[in-house]
Amino acid sequence: MSPQSTGTAGVKVSLPVSTHKPAPYNGPARDEVLALRREYLTPGLLTFYKEPLLVVEGHMQYLWDEKGKQYLDGFAGIVTVSVGHCHPQVVKKVTEQLGRLQHTTTIYLHPTIGQYGRKMAEHMPAGSKLSSNYFTNSGSEANEIAILMSREFTGNADVISLRNGYHGGTQAAMALTAHGTWKFKTSPSVGVKNAMPGYCYRCPYDLEYPNCEMKCAHDIENVIRYQTPGEVACFIGEPIQGVGGAVTPPPEYFGIVYDIVRKYGGLCIADEVQTGFGRTGTKFWGFENWGVTPDIVTMAKGIGNGIPLGNCITRPEIAATMKNRIHFNTYGGNPISVTQGLATLEVIDAENIQQNAHKVGTHLKDRLSALQDKHALIGEVRGMGLMLGVELVRDRKSKEPANTETADVLEKCKERGLLIGKGGLYGNVLRIKPPMCLTTADADFMADCLDEVFGLVG
Ligand SMILES: Cc1ncc(COP(=O)(O)O)c(C=O)c1O
Numbered sequence: 001m002s003p004q005s006t007g008t009a010g011v012k013v014s015l016p017v018s019t020h021k022p023a024p025y026n027g028p029a030r031d032e033v034l035a036l037r038r039e040y041l042t043p044g045l046l047t048f049y050k051e052p053l054l055v056v057e058g059h060m061q062y063l064w065d066e067k068g069k070q071y072l073d074g075f076a077g078i079v080t081v082s083v084g085h086c087h088p089q090v091v092k093k094v095t096e097q098l099g100r101l102q103h104t105t106t107i108y109l110h111p112t113i114g115q116y117g118r119k120m121a122e123h124m125p126a127g128s129k130l131s132s133n134y135f136t137n138s139g140s141e142a143n144e145i146a147i148l149m150s151r152e153f154t155g156n157a158d159v160i161s162l163r164n165g166y167h168g169g170t171q172a173a174m175a176l177t178a179h180g181t182w183k184f185k186t187s188p189s190v191g192v193k194n195a196m197p198g199y200c201y202r203c204p205y206d207l208e209y210p211n212c213e214m215k216c217a218h219d220i221e222n223v224i225r226y227q228t229p230g231e232v233a234c235f236i237g238e239p240i241q242g243v244g245g246a247v248t249p250p251p252e253y254f255g256i257v258y259d260i261v262r263k264y265g266g267l268c269i270a271d272e273v274q275t276g277f278g279r280t281g282t283k284f285w286g287f288e289n290w291g292v293t294p295d296i297v298t299m300a301k302g303i304g305n306g307i308p309l310g311n312c313i314t315r316p317e318i319a320a321t322m323k324n325r326i327h328f329n330t331y332g333g334n335p336i337s338v339t340q341g342l343a344t345l346e347v348i349d350a351e352n353i354q355q356n357a358h359k360v361g362t363h364l365k366d367r368l369s370a371l372q373d374k375h376a377l378i379g380e381v382r383g384m385g386l387m388l389g390v391e392l393v394r395d396r397k398s399k400e401p402a403n404t405e406t407a408d409v410l411e412k413c414k415e416r417g418l419l420i421g422k423g424g425l426y427g428n429v430l431r432i433k434p435p436m437c438l439t440t441a442d443a444d445f446m447a448d449c450l451d452e453v454f455g456l457v458g
Contacts, residue, residue: 134332159193240286389423391428
């Protein structure tokens, strides 16, 4: 793989060139695609970039537009492509299944769903008894099931989620999402209370870790005592907040929170939609980094390397509550999505994807951290493995969010062949979450590209 210049004036960095040759694109032009979308799709769909990007092919960590320009995918379809776009092993298995049987629903038996359920349970921490899977089509749905089971199991109604968190776009999942930009006025937010995340860079109490005595984590006890009847159904939290901007809590945060929630009768749910499947590098599940064992784990995105698939896994006695009424999901666990999920999990294990996320992610984080000495725009570099965030500020003291600069960085990276995401409460955090097959050469390109772009924007 030899580096190749983008050919754009003033651009010095060069993207490693993939050996994959994209097929010639014969479809409609970008303007036509955009016009179709504007006329026939909901205006609620958002696009990145002043000139929205048309993507027509993908292979491993790379994407191609309609003109054959190659990009390094630093955002993986929002943290979804875990082992690489169209990974050959995954494509092979799912193509075979597509030609044999696509759908029946779970009212009949099919071998793959049970085999996949077993493999998933084998990936849970030993002794956790997390073995009963409810496969869904999305992360939002998995979170809905988790809340439903918690309420049914505990007999309590109140749910606690974290400020700056994101748990999905269905009405109940949106109600959990304590992030104004994402939240419509949905009435099912009844019973949802929000506690403080471990967001040290913008500590709501203006305290400094470790002298803060973890006030943010202890806040949950006040929420339960003063805003609920003193008992809760559950707490839900992302081990590292994704949409919220790779917010990584102090190591003891979740231990304190889980103890308090359990004291008041609640279950603890880890939303692993972004952090799961080895992405944090050091551990397979994000929660394992914090030394806690949840009662329920929800997952989606990276679970299926791009297919609509989610899962809610729990202990058998909690799962048993789903027998209290008839509950049904037409596509949950269908042969196609579980075949893709199983093939993805096999690749994660066989290709040491978690270990790669650790190695390449650590290298990338070190390189990005080193850029802090050079570019005042960088307020903080945080995250673990290949779940990284770079918070941009106009002034390091006031921490004024550099949101327009962040959008500008994204545009300039795109020109150079790098796609990354943005997020955070103020839209000022660069989100770097590529397919986990990323190489060190790709990581170096990312860091060089950001170095060049920060020099132009900061
Ligand atoms: C942490 C987290 N939970 C849940 C969801 C919702 O998943 P989905 O979009 O598949 O419904 C997302 C989506 O971004 C997420 O990041």
